[in-house]
Each structure stands twice: as structure tokens, then as C-alpha cells.
Amino acid sequence: xxxxxxxxxxxxxxxxxxxxxxxxxxxxxxxxxxxxxxxxxxxxxxxxxxxxxxxxxxxxxxxxxxxxxxxxxxxxxxxxxxxxxxxxxxxxxxxxxxxxxxxxxxxxxxxxxxxxxxxxxxxxxxxxxxxxxxxxxxxxxxxxxxxxxxxxxxxxxxxxxxxxxxxxxxxxxxxxxxxxxxxxxxxxxxxxxxxxxxxxxxxxxxxxxxxxxxxxxxxxxxxxxxxxxxxxxxxxxxxxxxxxxxxxxxxxxxxxxxxxxxxxxxxxxxxxxxxxxxx
Numbered sequence: 294x295x296x297x298x299x300x301x302x303x304x305x306x307x308x309x310x311x312x313x314x315x316x317x318x319x320x321x322x323x324x325x326x327x328x329x330x331x332x333x334x335x336x337x338x339x340x341x342x343x344x345x346x347x348x349x350x351x352x353x354x355x356x357x358x359x360x361x362x363x364x365x366x367x368x369x370x371x372x373x374x375x376x377x378x379x380x381x382x383x384x385x386x387x388x389x390x391x392x393x394x395x396x397x398x399x400x401x402x403x404x405x406x407x408x409x410x411x412x413x414x415x416x417x418x419x420x421x422x423x424x425x426x427x428x429x430x431x432x433x434x435x436x437x438x439x440x441x442x443x444x445x446x447x448x449x450x451x452x453x454x455x456x457x458x459x460x461x462x463x464x465x466x467x468x469x470x471x472x473x474x475x476x477x478x479x480x481x482x483x484x485x486x487x488x489x490x491x492x493x494x495x496x497x498x499x500x501x502x503x504x505x506x507x508x509x510x511x512x513x514x515x516x517x518x519x520x521x522x523x524x525x526x527x528x529x530x531x532x533x534x535x536x537x538x539x540x541x542x543x544x545x546x547x548x549x550x551x552x553x554x555x556x557x558x559x560x561x562x563x564x565x566x567x568x569x570x571x572x
Contacts, residue, residue: 294378294429294472295532298323301374303366305329305357305414306384308336310483311433311476314520315381318528320348324379327370329355331384331491357384357410360417367417377421379531382414383433383476386488389509390502392446398496399447407451408458415462422471429472429531432459436479436541439548440564444505463536474530479541482517486510543568 294300302319306312307328316326320343330336333354340352351373355366370377386406388399411432422428437445438452459475466473484490486509489498498506523540530538539545547564554562 294427294534297379297532299325300378301325301327301370301376302379302381303327303329303370303377303418304381304383305355305410306433308332308339308352310485311478311481311520311523312381312383313339314524315383315431315527316343316350318521318524319379320350322528325349325374326351327366327374327377328352329357329366329384331356357382357413358405360409360413363410363413363417367421371421376425377418378427379429379431380414380418380422381431381433381527382411383431384410385433385435385485386491387445387485388447388489388502389445389486389505390447390499391444391505394499394501395447396496396499398494402492402494402496403447403451407448408454411455411458415458419462419466419471423466423469426470428470429474429534430459430462430466431474431476431527431531431538432462433476434459436477436539436544436547438475438477439544440551441561460536472531472534474527474536474538476523476527476530476538477540477544478518478523478538479544480513480517481520481523481540482513483520486513 302324304312304315307316308330316328319326328340328350336352340350343350353366353369356362388403432455434455435452437449438456441449456475459473463473486506526538526540550564
């Protein structure tokens, strides 16, 4: 997969945020991109914009919670372009608030998008890649897949699942020529903390969740790195066949705290203690 020109990528959550930046980066690398998203108007606007700039893209309205819809996405990509070489299972949501205040509906929403949405992408596209003897899967997890935070337990649980799924998948497919990467970014300048805009079950955000999300929305706007920086990192990971895709220097030392605690036989410590003050 070192030469991406002329190949086809499928990216979920492609109409905004990291997904849109991935689309733009892989278009710049010469790829055709199938853009999948649940936000119909935004998807149409961005696909039209990219097409007017000369990009070869196809927008496909897709709800990754629906396995049939993800399989239809695959079938449409194959029908139009003949093969798929790269899949970025990127669509995700970020609920917040104490776990004691979460509801079964909260868990269903987050699990359906963050875990099953990735799993459906794997089951739809990996057999195709194994059959053709090449390809690469990129699953978007989060630094929250490596490090836990209070009031983000539901989100952390789903992203830990994506990380475990991805590592096992790498062990299964890498010997057969299909690469796997897992993206674990810290704060990125996106609307991930506004993802309830796409929630369709009619549930309203609890007071504790709203209190959690408000400062996170402010922080991500102030401290989030550009999506293009993340997309560059993903591109390089695909070309260089790298599993771990980290975007922040503090991720590795923060994640290592867990294993330090294990070795010391102590209860979980603050993973960011002494790190956030660093430039």
C-alpha cells in the first residue's frame, strides 16, 4: 500500500472533522474516495465542493449502526470502482457525564456507533481485502482507548473496545497482507463533543452530561490540533504499515501509567499528572 494513487478508499464519518480531513488527504494522494456519512446535507455539500475542485469522490448516505447499510456501502463502492483498498472506520460519537447517570439508551447509542459501526466495517470489507490479497483498515479509536478519564467512562469503554478489536484484527490479517492501523488522537478541533446532533432516539442530554460537555467543547476549540495534522499522520501510517497512530506527545507516557500501576500493585493513578504542564 505504499503507492495509493489510482486506488479506492472508503471513509465513514467523512463529511466533517477527521473524516473530511482524511478524505482530502487521500484525494491529494491520488485516491478515489467513497465518502460515507449520516449527515445528508453536509455530505452532499462537501462531496460537491471536492468534485468541483477536481477530486474523484462519491458521497453515500450511510448509518454505520445498520449492518445492511454498511454492506450496501461496500457493494456500491465495488459497483462503481471495482475494488476497495483502504477503509477508514472513522464515524463516532462522544457522550459524556458520570456513568451513574447514563441510561441504557445512552449505552445503545454509543455502542451501536463506536463499536458496532467499526465491527460492521470490518466484517463488510476485510473478507474482500483478504480475497484480493491486499488492503488496509484504519479504525478510529481515541487516546480514550488507552487512558481513562472521569465522566467519560462510556466513551472510554467503547474506544477501549475499538483498540482491542483492532489489535486482534492486526494479528489475524497482517500475515495475509492486509494492514491494520488504530488511530488514538487526543484533542482534535472537531465537533465530536456535539455528536448528540445526530442522535435519533429522542433522548435528551442529562444535566450532568451537559455540565460535562460544555467545558469539553470550549477546551477542544482552544487546544484541539488541526484535523489535517491527524490526516497526515494516518496517511503516513498506511504507507509505512504502522499499527499505532498517535498524534500527541503526552499519549504514550499517559498510557504507560496504567502499566506502571500494574507493576507497582497500586490502584489507578492520574495518567496525566505532571504531563499537562509540559509545553
